[in-house]
Amino acid sequence: MHLLAIGHFxxxxxxxxxPILNALERLGATLHxxxxxxxxxxxxxxxxxxxxxxxxxPDALDIYDALLFLDYWHMGVPMYLYRSIDRTxxxxxxxxxxxxxxxxxxxxxxxxxxxxxxDFLWRIYDAxxxxxxxxxxxxxxxxxxxKIHYAPYPIDHFLNEQPQFxxxxxxxxxxxxxxxxxxxxxxxFAQYAATTAPSEVTFAATGLETPLHNIKPLGWLTPDQLRxxxxxxxxFICDARQEIFPNAVVRMFAYGLTPLxxxxxxxxxxxxxxERLAFTSYDHALQLxxxxxxxxxxxxxxxxxxxxxxxxxxxxxxxxxxQLQPQPEQSRPDIHRGHTAPPRKNTPTSxxxxxxxxxxxxxxxxxxxx
Numbered sequence: 001m002h003l004l005a006i007g008h009f010x011x012x013x014x015x016x017x018x019p020i021l022n023a024l025e026r027l028g029a030t031l032h033x034x035x036x037x038x039x040x041x042x043x044x045x046x047x048x049x050x051x052x053x054x055x056x057x058p059d060a061l062d063i064y065d066a067l068l069f070l071d072y073w074h075m076g077v078p079m080y081l082y083r084s085i086d087r088t089x090x091x092x093x094x095x096x097x098x099x100x101x102x103x104x105x106x107x108x109x110x111x112x113x114x115x116x117x118x119d120f121l122w123r124i125y126d127a128x129x130x131x132x133x134x135x136x137x138x139x140x141x142x143x144x145x146x147k148i149h150y151a152p153y154p155i156d157h158f159l160n161e162q163p164q165f166x167x168x169x170x171x172x173x174x175x176x177x178x179x180x181x182x183x184x185x186x187x188x189f190a191q192y193a194a195t196t197a198p199s200e201v202t203f204a205a206t207g208l209e210t211p212l213h214n215i216k217p218l219g220w221l222t223p224d225q226l227r228x229x230x231x232x233x234x235x236f237i238c239d240a241r242q243e244i245f246p247n248a249v250v251r252m253f254a255y256g257l258t259p260l261x262x263x264x265x266x267x268x269x270x271x272x273x274x275e276r277l278a279f280t281s282y283d284h285a286l287q288l289x290x291x292x293x294x295x296x297x298x299x300x301x302x303x304x305x306x307x308x309x310x311x312x313x314x315x316x317x318x319x320x321x322x323q324l325q326p327q328p329e330q331s332r333p334d335i336h337r338g339h340t341a342p343p344r345k346n347t348p349t350s351x352x353x354x355x356x357x358x359x360x361x362x363x364x365x366x367x368x369x370x
Contacts, residue, residue, distance in 0.1 A: 028327030
């Protein structure tokens with residue numbers, strides 16, 4: 001079975017995209033990857049986007065068993081729809097959910113007529129996967145729910161981490177400094193704490209470039225810098241408006257920083273974080289810090305065990321949505337683990353495909369284009 005994988009899952013190439021693609025390969029899929037769509041919403045990228053969307057756009061789609069848009073909001077979907085017109089066989093259009101104009105605070109709402117475009121997408125797609133988050137379940141309209149397939153998103157990139165959690169009177173915001181990620185809520189919390197918390201409690205934020213109130217700006221940090229920050233001990237606040245999959249939460253938890261999350265924030269329902277780390281008010285969060293309430297290695301081990309098979313579950317959901325059957329590895333003698341061969345021109349397959357010059361690039365186990 002041959003899948004055309006299109007675009008990116010936002011910024012999360014190594015942490016989300018590659019585990020999904022690798023799991024699909026393990027289940028027998030031959031993957032081909034095309035079509036950039038990285039950070040399409042940033043004005044400085046507007047001029048280059050049509051070129052990225054057209055890069056590798058195949059002349060025919062019926063040689064594939066399914067099209068998989070790695071972010072279902074891909075702005076090149078109409079081009080692929082046009083390619084499918086007047087074809088005797090059109091593969092299913094599948095997408096991976098990364099946001100929605102129906103979720104308050106979502107970044108895509110900065111795009112004019114965002115909800116109109118999304119409604120168009122829901123008419124085109126056969127299926128879209130989302131994590132089983134209460135935020136999605138309660139936000140999405142009926143016409144979208146009919147096409148949503150719920151499956152957990154992968155944490156494979158962090159499975160080998162062995163964090164140790166240490167106390168420090170430090171509270172962090174560890175996502176991009178934007179309202180959809182709860183930046184204004186963190187700022188309000190820090191201002192409130194300035195008059196109520198002990199003076200040794202400090203606040204700092206990644207993504208913030210200049211000082212704000214009593215919050216120290218940390219700018220953009222590399223994964224190694226984030227790891228060092230976590231090892232120094234402390235807490236991070238989870239109170240975003242929109243987190244389809246809270247990748248930053250998983251990362252910092254894996255590195256050893258204790259998450260404190262707002263108990264009624266639906267964005268974190270699919271993670272199943274330890275209940276004792278939930279807060280109901282600013283005072284409650286500050287009390288957890290004062291009591292030195294920390295996550296433990298056992299908490300991480302339980303979290304890791306619960307999510308270890310997420311990539312496989314998501315890949316199985318994608319194939320089921322396309323009505324494709326996983327193929328056990330032992331029955332695939334022509335497929336090398338993680339490095340699959342593209343369709344060869346004039347070589348018959350179960351779907352009588354032919355390859356050729358229009359075949360897009362092939363994805364290897366490392367996820368690069370080869």
